[in-house]
Amino acid sequence: REFPSTQLNPFWLGTDDRRKKEPEVFQTVSDGLKKLYKTKLLPLEESYKFHEFHSPALEDADFDNKPMVLLVGQYSTGKTSFIRYLLEQDFPGMRIGPEPTTDSFIAVMHGDTEGIIPGNALVVDPKKPFRKLNAFGNAFLNRFVCAQLPNPVLESISVIDTPGILSGEKQRISRGYDFAAVLEWFAERVDRIILLFDAHKLDISDEFSEVIKALKNHEDKIRVVLNKADQIETQQLMRVYGALMWSLGKIVNTPEVTFHSFCNLYNRKLFEAEEQDLFKDIQSLPRNAALRKLNDLIKRARLAKVHAYIISSLKKEMPSVFGKENKKKELIGSLGEIYSRIEREHQISPGDFPNLKKMQDQLQAQDLTKFQPLKPKLLEAVDDMLANDIAGLMVLVRQEETQRPNPVVKGGAFDGTLDGPFGHGYGEGAGEGIDEAEWVVSRDKPAYDEIFYTLSPVNGKVTGANAKKEMVKSKLPNTVLGKIWKLADIDKDGMLDDEEFALANHLIKVKLEGHELPSDLPPHLVPPSKRKIPE
Secondary structure (H helix, E strand, O other), X not given: OOOOHHHHOOOOOOOHHHHHHOOOOOOOHHHHHHHHHXXXXXXXHHHOOHHHHOOOOXXXXXXXXXXXXXXXXXXXXXXXXXXXXXXXXOOOOOOOXXXXXXXXXXEEEEOOOOEEEEHHHHOOOXXXXXXXXXXXXXXXXXXXXXXXXXXXXXXXXXXXXXXXXXXXHHHHHHOOOXXXXXXXXXXXXXXXXXXXXXXXXXXXXXXXXXXXXXXXXXXXXXXXXXXXXXXXXXXXXXXXXXXXXXXXXXXXXXXXXXXXXXOOOOOHHHHHHHHHHHHHHHXXXXXXHXXXXXXXXXXXXXXXXXXXHHHHHHHHXXXXXXXXXXXHHHHHHOHHHHHHHHHHXXXXXXXXXXXXXXXXXXXXXXXXXXXXXXXHHHHHHHHHHHHHHHHHHHHHHHHHHHHOOOOXXXXXXXXXXXXXXXXXXXXXXXXXXXXXXXOHHHHOHHHHHHHHHHHOOEOOEEEHHHHHHHHHHHOOOHHHHHHHHHHHOOOOOOEEEHHHHHHHHHHHHHHHXXXXXXXXXXXXXXXXXXXXXXX
């Protein structure tokens, strides 16, 4: 008897039960995500018209593309300037001004030569992750371009610039396409969403409020940048921060705000630290890209399951012959009760359900009699994916992270944040004196020596107990003082000589001035007489 080739494949196990228990084996995370989506999640989505209600089907390019950063904000908040600052060069189609200048969606991506690809050409390119944007029609595609240029930053990430959001009903009507829906499409596929605000105009227009609500299921991707904060005084900055938090708190659950600015001397340290955090966050996107795609697939699968329960419940309630229209109105009106019943029967969290009002509006245009009944096998395949296959991919994610060199965004403004005298914190705190020939601690050593000789040194050293009596006067926590002791006791003999004691006091001063302690003692802080002792 001849067997089909699939039965001879070692990855196929003899029975359905065995097959369910064993997760599939994949070579890479990207390949695994593609196969799981096509074989287990896509059949469920197609059966229950998921793509008509929520999001178009995913394609290979969605799993293969580089991490993307989406910039959203009202006009003249600095979105295009932000991209220009990151790339340190102009890009095709760039326009900057105080008036509303960017009237298109611009995907800024890497290319061998500079140029612009129009939207209609973009949505037929299988290598670009934009094919499904075709559904938004010509009014949108005429306002969508890809700016390509050779830039080292764009080798690791792509950036999406969006039209500035204006207030007023006229702007919304004149667009000719659903602006919030387009942003929601991008939000599902990007790795980071940056909301930009201007410190001088914090009003959140109706359309901006709608846009932020459309991003509601993606709060984990959102970072909020308060731009031009260097142009206001400290007291005003605190008021602006409070006003922004109050406004956003009504729309977003937990906004995380970054102050992005460059020159106010009074707040310079705050701004530099916040800017550095934002840069580190963007630089880490390539490293976390696989995990983000995995997380988004899980979110999509949970929504697809709930959607299947809703559609099959509506199908079950519909009559086969008479009174279809009346029953349809009744079911749509009582959709909230159907949500509650599904929540109880299947132990589903309320947060997994789609927006009730939006779902009711969409159902109006549907023929409920053509919906599919519940198909347990399709749901079991998705449950199996979530319970078994995803766990295997998580292991593969970690393996890929350890096998590959640490991928970070390089080039442009990112190079200026790493090394050199203009790097964040260079020459400050524990870094003070890094470029000087003289030991920086020697400046204050005479004062430290006076204290040292009051602590009854024996053979030129003070005991730990005596040194502790002096060090605790700083009122720093014992955990911090313990770290300072570990850094200062170079020869690890449990005592401090005059140089080590001076070093300990210098590190106490560094900490009291608000700087962080180094994890290891920098070479320039090692006392001159100890510099030949191996650590």
